[in-house]
Amino acid sequence: MPKEAKPLILICEDEKEIAEMVADHLEGEDMLPQMFHRGEHAIRFLKSNHANLMLLDVNLPDTTGFQLIEELRQNNIQVPIIFVTAHNSEVSKVKGLDLGADDYLTKPFSLPELTARIKAVLRRTETAKDQLITNNVEITEKPFDFCDAKVNPTRMEIEFPDGASEKIGRKELGIISYLVSYPNTVLTRRSLIHAVWGVHADVRSRSLDQYVVKIRNLLTAHECNTDIFRTVHGVGYIYDPV
The missing domain is CATH 1.10.10.10 (Winged helix-like DNA-binding domain superfamily/Winged helix DNA-binding domain)
Incomplete structure (x- = not known):
């Protein structure tokens, strides 16, 4: 029986040490991480590739996570998104969720909690897809x-x-x-x-x-x-x- 494909998780994070720590952890959780440190690179990838979920920081060298999620939706790219950021104000959380993010996790965070949130969003996404026959x-x-x-x-x-x-x-x-x-x-x-x-x-x-x-x-x-x-x-x- 063929193995189930590992979910591809994009990590769009400007702090390379954090991105590498998260990537190492996700590999141990049987997920396939891919890191991006600039929003433009993540957008370019998603325009021609599928990903199961994106972990997105608010602060990026070339844009903000808020601007990035708006650009994704304008291009009809519906990848599930969890904000993982030091921005812990209620205003930022509400803005992120209003823009269509599936969850919002503030730094510092525990890796087990991050894993649990990723799995929860992936489950919700799959349940929603069960109602779809095709995209339309x-x-x-x-x-x-x-x-x-x-x-x-x-x-x-x-x-x-x-x-x-x-x-x-x-x-x-x-x-x-x-x-x-x-x-x-x-x-x-x-x-x-x-x-x-x-x-x-x-x-x-x-x-x-x-x-x-x-x-x-x-x-x-x-x-x-x-x-x-x-x-x-x-x-x-x-x-x-x-």
């Missing part, structure tokens, strides 16, 4: 119509006019939901990939097209109207119900 679909969403069929996200299935029903996968459901969210609009392949696989996903258009073929074949097999779900050659797709 939650399992709690209500059924909706698509090409004469009814799509049920909770059951992850499509009910057809002929009375049959078929299970569908997360990617197919994500594609259909995104198309229905933007009717009568030409959606590029890239926008669909970002919506379903994520902004940083390395997915080729051919993979998307293969999923679209699966959706069309399923609809055609149950005599649904696929004329309103069209390919716009060289661009992407359009769902044109009216």
Whole structure:
């Protein structure tokens, strides 16, 4: 049985001794730490890589932790964040949490407490992801119509006019939901990939097209109207119900 991947924890901290101490401790806790001493380097990494969590100081040589978290959110980078900082005023704590941080720990701190907080945030993050089918679909969403069929996200299935029903996968459901969210609009392949696989996903258009073929074949097999779900050659797709 393959081992579970170690969570990647970014440490964005200007004091190198503290960063190295935390990194050594996290390695012993079966986590994979990566250190950054400047905010710009952390941003650059996160624009093209996934991390499970970031430990973020307020004071950085090139920016502040508050500015950094705002830039992350502006770039739609939703990495969980724990502030680890000497700023212990109530104003700073409230600001950090209001900006979207998941926790706020003040220096000095104990390493066991830091570990406990990291694990708590990781658990909450995973629980929240359980509600997601793709980036744009939650399992709690209500059924909706698509090409004469009814799509049920909770059951992850499509009910057809002929009375049959078929299970569908997360990617197919994500594609259909995104198309229905933007009717009568030409959606590029890239926008669909970002919506379903994520902004940083390395997915080729051919993979998307293969999923679209699966959706069309399923609809055609149950005599649904696929004329309103069209390919716009060289661009992407359009769902044109009216």
